[in-house]
Structures are given as structure tokens and as C-alpha cells.
Amino acid sequence: MVVRSVGDAPDGLMEKAFTRKPPKSAGAQMRFLVKQLKGTKAAAQLLEISQRTVERYVKDQLKKTRPDLAGRMAGEVRKRWQPKVRERAKQVAATSQGVMIDVRAQLGYAAPAGTTDEARERHLTLALPPHHAGRLFDAQDRGGERHMRQAVADALKEVYFQQRGTRAASLEEVRMLNVEHIEFDL
Numbered sequence: 001m002v003v004r005s006v007g008d009a010p011d012g013l014m015e016k017a018f019t020r021k022p023p024k025s026a027g028a029q030m031r032f033l034v035k036q037l038k039g040t041k042a043a044a045q046l047l048e049i050s051q052r053t054v055e056r057y058v059k060d061q062l063k064k065t066r067p068d069l070a071g072r073m074a075g076e077v078r079k080r081w082q083p084k085v086r087e088r089a090k091q092v093a094a095t096s097q098g099v100m101i102d103v104r105a106q107l108g109y110a111a112p113a114g115t116t117d118e119a120r121e122r123h124l125t126l127a128l129p130p131h132h133a134g135r136l137f138d139a140q141d142r143g144g145e146r147h148m149r150q151a152v153a154d155a156l157k158e159v160y161f162q163q164r165g166t167r168a169a170s171l172e173e174v175r176m177l178n179v180e181h182i183e184f185d186l
Contacts, residue, residue, distance in 0.1 A: 013099060013184035015078060017089035022074075022081040026065045029073045030057035036080050047072055093186060094134035100127055100185040103152070106177040109161065119177050128155050136184075149176050 023029045033043045034054065044051040047069065056062045065073065093099050101124070108119030128136075132155040139151035157174040 013093075013186065014086045014089055016186060017085055018082050019085055020082070022077050026057055026063065026070065026073065027060040029077045030054060032077055033073070033080070034058055046076060089186065090133075090137050094130055094137060096130055097133075097186065098128050098130045099133045099136070100125065101152070101155070102181070102183045102185070103156070103176075103179065104181040105179040107153075107156065108175045108177060109157070109173060119175065124156065124160055126156070126159050128159060132159070149179075152176060152182070 023032050030043065033046070034040055037043050037046060040051050040054040040058065044054045047054070049069065053062070057065075104121070104123040106119040107122050132151075135151045135155070136148070139147040153174040153176045156176075161174060
């Protein structure tokens with residue numbers, strides 16, 4: 001199984017909110033990127049290819065794409081696709097709806113002496129309240145895998161381990177190790 005980055009997981013959530021599918025063909029993807037970036041030069045710099053290659057994709061003179069370039073193009077298109085729909089979905093998740101998380105990872109925690117705090121493999125599917133969804137999006141905007149891991153670990157601490165304040169009040173910190181799978185849903 002391919003391990004997905006914790007920092008990229010909310011992008012999958014936003015893709016589920018799309019009202020239309022992003023372009024699939026290389027030419028359509030390149031035309032979209034050129035329009036978004038306002039020029040072939042900017043698109044070429046972003047994708048680390050020549051400006052002439054970008055122009056050939058735009059004119060449909062090139063149809064097949066190298067696998068590494070195809071992945072970069074598709075990723076950049078998905079990042080920029082339907083920004084208003086993304087923002088609306090984030091707003092709804094962070095204010096009223098919350099998000100679902102499905103995670104399989106080793107989870108450990110720091111707790112007082114006399115308790116078992118060894119990391120164990122767990123597969124959890126939980127509904128996170130809106131304030132945690134807001135924290136996840138803030139952590140993603142700050143960037144970095146570390147911020148996202150901490151935001152997810154804090155959410156799991158409150159929702160799963162402490163069951164929203166009804167147990168394990170002395171639990172200090174939850175650590176997420178060896179993430180095998182993580183996915184968010186609205």
C-alpha cells in the first residue's frame with residue numbers, strides 16, 4: 001500500500017467537494033495551468049520544462065506525457081482546480097459539519113507513570129468536530145508534515161483517547177508514528 005503524506009491528506013478531502021472533474025488530457029491540463037499562471041513561461045518554470053514544450057502541449061502537438069511530468073501536471077492542476085468550491089467546503093467543515101478521518105498508524109502517548117504508553121497499531125474511523133477541522137486546515141496552510149501530524153494527533157487525543165473530556169484526563173500527548181493510511185471525508 002502506498003503511504004500517503006499526512007500533509008497532503010486534506011487535498012483528497014477537497015477533491016471530493018469538486019462539482020466538475022479536472023481536465024484529464026495533457027493538452028487540457030497544460031492550457032488550464034497556462035491560464036491560471038498567466039503565461040507559458042510561468043507554467044514552464046513551475047513544471048521544470050522548457051517554454052517550447054509547454055507551447056507544444058497547449059497546441060496539442062504533444063499528446064503523450066512522461067510519467068513524472070504527467071504526475072506533476074495532474075498535481076498542479078488539482079491544487080488549483082475550483083478554488084471557490086474548496087474554500088466553501090473548508091468553511092462548512094470548519095464551522096458546522098466537521099470531517100471524518102480514517103487513519104491506520106501506530107499511536108502512542110505520554111501519560112503518568114504506571115500506565116502503558118507503548119505505541120500500538122490502530123485503525124480508527126472517527127468524526128472530528130468542526131473546531132478540529134479548522135485546526136487541520138490551518139495546519140495545512142502553515143505547511144509541513146509536522147504541523148499536520150500534530151493537528152491530527154491532537155484531534156485523536158481529544159476525540160478518541162479522552163472521548164471529549166470524559167476519560168483519560170491525565171493524558172499529556174499523543175504521538176503518531178508509521179502512518180500507513182490516512183484519509184479525510186466530509
